[in-house]
Every structure is written in structure tokens, then in C-alpha cells.
Amino acid sequence: MNIEVCFTPDEYQSKDYEKFTAVVIDVLRATTSIATAFSNGCQQIVPVEQVEQAFQTKEQLYPEAILAGERKGLLISGFNLGNSPLEYARDTVQDKTIIMTTTNGTVALNKAASAQKVYAAAFVNAKAVCFKLIAEGRPVVILCAGTDGRFSMEDALCAGLIADRLKDHYHLSDKALAVQAMYEAYKSNLVARVAQSSHALYLAELGFAEDVKLCLQQDVLDVAPVFANGILTI
Amino acid sequence: MNIEVCFTPDEYQSKDYEKFTAVVIDVLRATTSIATAFSNGCQQIVPVEQVEQAFQTKEQLYPEAILAGERKGLLISGFNLGNSPLEYARDTVQDKTIIMTTTNGTVALNKAASAQKVYAAAFVNAKAVCFKLIAEGRPVVILCAGTDGRFSMEDALCAGLIADRLKDHYHLSDKALAVQAMYEAYKSNLVARVAQSSHALYLAELGFAEDVKLCLQQDVLDVAPVFANGILTI
Numbered sequence: 001m002n003i004e005v006c007f008t009p010d011e012y013q014s015k016d017y018e019k020f021t022a023v024v025i026d027v028l029r030a031t032t033s034i035a036t037a038f039s040n041g042c043q044q045i046v047p048v049e050q051v052e053q054a055f056q057t058k059e060q061l062y063p064e065a066i067l068a069g070e071r072k073g074l075l076i077s078g079f080n081l082g083n084s085p086l087e088y089a090r091d092t093v094q095d096k097t098i099i100m101t102t103t104n105g106t107v108a109l110n111k112a113a114s115a116q117k118v119y120a121a122a123f124v125n126a127k128a129v130c131f132k133l134i135a136e137g138r139p140v141v142i143l144c145a146g147t148d149g150r151f152s153m154e155d156a157l158c159a160g161l162i163a164d165r166l167k168d169h170y171h172l173s174d175k176a177l178a179v180q181a182m183y184e185a186y187k188s189n190l191v192a193r194v195a196q197s198s199h200a201l202y203l204a205e206l207g208f209a210e211d212v213k214l215c216l217q218q219d220v221l222d223v224a225p226v227f228a229n230g231i232l233t234i
Numbered sequence: 235m236n237i238e239v240c241f242t243p244d245e246y247q248s249k250d251y252e253k254f255t256a257v258v259i260d261v262l263r264a265t266t267s268i269a270t271a272f273s274n275g276c277q278q279i280v281p282v283e284q285v286e287q288a289f290q291t292k293e294q295l296y297p298e299a300i301l302a303g304e305r306k307g308l309l310i311s312g313f314n315l316g317n318s319p320l321e322y323a324r325d326t327v328q329d330k331t332i333i334m335t336t337t338n339g340t341v342a343l344n345k346a347a348s349a350q351k352v353y354a355a356a357f358v359n360a361k362a363v364c365f366k367l368i369a370e371g372r373p374v375v376i377l378c379a380g381t382d383g384r385f386s387m388e389d390a391l392c393a394g395l396i397a398d399r400l401k402d403h404y405h406l407s408d409k410a411l412a413v414q415a416m417y418e419a420y421k422s423n424l425v426a427r428v429a430q431s432s433h434a435l436y437l438a439e440l441g442f443a444e445d446v447k448l449c450l451q452q453d454v455l456d457v458a459p460v461f462a463n464g465i466l467t468i
Contacts, residue, residue, distance in 0.1 A: 007241070151241075153408040174387040174431050178416050181427075185415035193415075197408050 002139045003166055005159050005175035008146040009104075009111045021138040022115035023129060023162060024227070026145035027122050027154040028199050029083045029208075030105025032215040033068075035125040036085040038234045039221040041094035045232040047106035051076055054101045062097045069101040073206050076101070084211050085124075104145035104152075109227050112143050118227040123158050127219035130165045140170065142179075153197040154215070157183050157190070161218070190216050236373045237400055239393050239409035242380040243338075243345045255372045256349035257363060257396060258461070260379035261356050261388040262433050263317045263442075264339025265459075266449040267302075269359040270319040272468045273455040275328035279466040281340035285310055288335045296331045303335040307440050310335070318445050319358075338386075342379035343461050349375065352461040357392050361453035364399045374404065376413075387431040388449070391417050391424070395452070424450050 004020070006012040012022075025031055034045055046062065048054050051071070055078070058065045068081035068088075075082040081092070083102055100106060105120075112118045116138055121129040133140055142162060144155035160183025163176040172180060186193045191213055194200050200212045225232045238254070240246040259265055268279055280296065282288050285305070289312070292299045302315035302322075309316040315326070317336055334340060339354075346352045350372055355363040367374055376396060378389035394417025397410040406414060420427045425447055428434050434446045459466045 151409050151412070153412055156412055172430075174433075175385050177427075177430060178385070178387055178390055178412075181416040181419035182412050185419040193411075196406075196411060199408075 001137070001170050002173060003163055003170045003176040004141045004173050005163070005179055006141065006143045007151045007156060007175070008144065008149055009108045010149060012111050012143050014111070014114045017115050017141045019139065020115050020141045021117045021119065021133060021136060022112035023119045023121045023133070023140060023142045024105070024108045024112050024145065025121050025142060025155045025158045026102070026105030026108060027158050027215050028203060029085060029211055029215055030100070030102040030145065031120045032122040032124050033083055033085045033088050034120045034225055034232060035122055035221045035223050037088040037093045037098060038223040038225050040088060040090040042088070043095050043097055045098045045100050046230065047109045047227070047232060048099060048101050049107055049110060051101055054099045057099050062099065065097040065099045066093065068098050069106070071103060073203060073208065084208060085214055086211065104147060108143050108145035113227065115141065120225040120227060120232060121158065121162065123161065123216050123218050125221045125223050126158065126161050126165070128222050128224045130162055132224045133166060134169055140166065147199045152199050154194050154199065157186055157194065235371070235404050236407060237397055237404045237410040238375045238407050239397070239413055240375065240377045241385045241390060241409070242378065242383055243342045244383060246345050246377050248345070248348045251349050251375045253373065254349050254375045255351045255353065255367060255370060256346035257353045257355045257367070257374060257376045258339070258342045258346050258379065259355050259376060259389045259392045260336070260339030260342060261392050261449050262437060263319060263445055263449055264334070264336040264379065265354045266356040266358050267317055267319045267322050268354045268459050268466060269356055269455045269457050271322040271327045271332060272457040272459050274322060274324040276322070277329050277331055279332045279334050280464065281343045281466065282333060282335050283341055283344060285335055288333045291333050296333060299331040299333045300327065302332050303340070305337060307437060307442065318442060319448055320445065338379035338381060342377050346377050347461065354459040354461060354466060355392065355396065357395065357450050357452050359455045359457050360392065360395050360399070362456050362458045364396055366458045367400060368403055374400065381433045386433050388428050388433065391420055391428065
């Protein structure tokens, strides 16, 4: 059984992965915030690609929903929450529906929608997702959300962590071997090395350096969010 | 000054790299064989994309030329040499013109043709190419030839070796940092780990396992082939 990796949503060809479980990763910060929200009791998250869709979805389907997400890393006008995991506290999200739109993560989730099963993963919940993958035993494609269509280091590193944990159960493709090697080289000094990445530098400029550290904590949240029929739940 | 990396020729957008020096890598085996040929006294190599073009180029321009290259890793009917560096011995190539067509490497060279300068690099001549890059001081884009349009581990690792050697002189992009990390993780055990890659496994099936080892020797050839006006020379 194989593990494949796509470095960007453009590399993901739906027809190739219909029998796979897809694992969507957007470490900075969408899938980290999604895992945090579920860990804090959120009921469901509806990822949408456009800001206008978010407002329409709230109006038509979930009038009580929280609007969350970012454009260029920042809070969207008229929204309740940005994309920092710190904002997804229990007081704010417990039992709530969240409608979320982010630049990379929600696009990647929708791209992977036709796979057999779709998980949202990040460093914070990698162990919980790996547990499900091994138990379910399907071939796995890891879809890195990337940054504006480009390769992003932190997503590739999280893919590497997952490949490393699955390596005894799966055949690793060249890209899976590559990300596993990256993870091996970086794991002893993850925070300092990810801080050099282009997206981490951008977030630090916006004042979100603390978020980067939070997003690199491993296995602190025991949730494996599943995306099905347009909705994330656990 | 930046180092960028393209994992496949499709990622290479010529207009982005007009002011760059391009380094084309096809470790298994085109750029290794190119470096070997020059090291053994070859006069010039004309890379062409199609088999038919190779025959026409010989007939019209270089009647004395050696025809070399591969399709699916094997010798092309009517050609003199395949793509194994072992075939490019001094007795065979000294003072000769070689017309070469390979599945990945010659395509990548032609894709990079509009850069300020284009080098052909592999593990065997990495040091010689790095010396030129540092001396010339332009931004660098490393174009991995890949395998049939897909990511290939051995090319990414060679890009990582080059990024590692240039890191004190350049700003590394996320992909350059990624390949450098891969190289760090693999360097102590390069042959065994590259042997797991899809292209190495394929070559071993064809009986070319020895080539893979040869292609992973570092810095044994002091040549930096330059591609200009459709011709490789040193």
C-alpha cells in the first residue's frame, strides 16, 4: 500500500486518488485551527472557498454560525474570528458551527473531497490522524495546502512526520521519502528551522510569531477531523 | 541573492528566471553521462528532444557525430551509445561531437535555455559547478529534470547538495531549504537510500544497478558543462 504526497493542490488529480484516504495539511494555520476548534468542543466546520459564500452559507443555512478565516493572514471584514488557533478557545467555539474560508486550507479540503475519506491534519493532531490511517488501512495521499499555490516547508514537514509514522505499514513514494528525510533532518530543531520558511516569516511580520510555535506542537490534540459532504466533524 | 528549486520542468517558468543562472540536474543519468563525456575529452554535446531530430542533426550538421541517449532507459535503435556513464569512455568520446536525446535531461536543458547561463550538474561534478556559481554571483535556479514529469528523489538530493554548499552565499527558498534538509538526512547513507527511489529501482531491473552507484559519486569530475546556443561545451 502506498503513501503519495502532493506538494500543492495543483498536483492533486482527483481521479488518481478515488480509492485513497486524503490527508489535508495546512499547518500555518487552517488545519491547526480546525483541530483546535474540535478539541474545544466545536460541533462542525463548513469550509468554503470564497468570502461571499461564507456570508451566504451563514444566511441561508446556519444563521447562528461563527464566521472565521483569513485573507493575506488577516481577519476578514465582517467576520468573527481570524485564523489564529488562539482564537478558537472553548468559550468561543463550544457547540458552535463555524463557517471558515482561508486562502490555502479550505481550497485544499474541497480539492480532496472525492477521496474515500478526508482528514484534516497538522502537527497538533498528527498522532490521532495516523492512528485512524493505520486502523483503516487504505492507501494514503497527503495533500499539502501550500502557500498561494507554492510549496510550503511546514506542510511538507508535517507530511514527513506522518510518512515517518506510517513507514512500517506502507510503501513510501519518492516524495514521501523526501518529506520523511526533511522531517528527520529538522525534527530536533523544528521551531527554529520552520521560522526561516517564507510563510512563517510573513506571519511573524504580521505579529503572529507565537502562532508559529503553537502550530509546531506535536500530538497535543486527540482529534481527527473528517471532511464529508462539505462539512468537517469529528 | 536567491536559490530557487524546480522539482520538475513543468514548474520552470522561463520568464521568472531570465536573470538567473540555471543548473539542470538529471543524476540518473543524463547529466552524469554529460559530465563523464567532457571529462573524457568530448568536444561538444548537442542535446535534442526527439529521436528523429537526432538523426536529422547528424545528417545535416555533424555527419561524424556519435548518436547517444535512451528511451525507457534503453539504447535507441540506430544509436551508438545508451545513457550509461560507463559507455562514455575516453576511447569512445575524445574529440567527438555527441548528439544526445534522453527522456528527461535534454528536455530540461532546452527548457532552461533562456536563463543567463545554463550548467549541467550531477553529483559527480557538483563541486566544479558550485565553484562557478559562487564566482559568477548570479541568482540560481536549480531545475531538476525529474522522471517523466514527476519529482525524482535523486535529482532533489543533488539540488540539496548544491544548496548546502551555496548556503553561506545565498538566501535559500523553502524548496531549497527542503532539498538541503533531505540531503542532510541522506548524506551518510546516500547509495542505500537512493536505491529505494522509483527510478533507481527501475534501472536496477534493467541491469543498471552499478550505474546508480557511479552516479552518486561526489566531486570526482572537474568539469562544469555550459549549455549555450543549443550546444554543451566546457
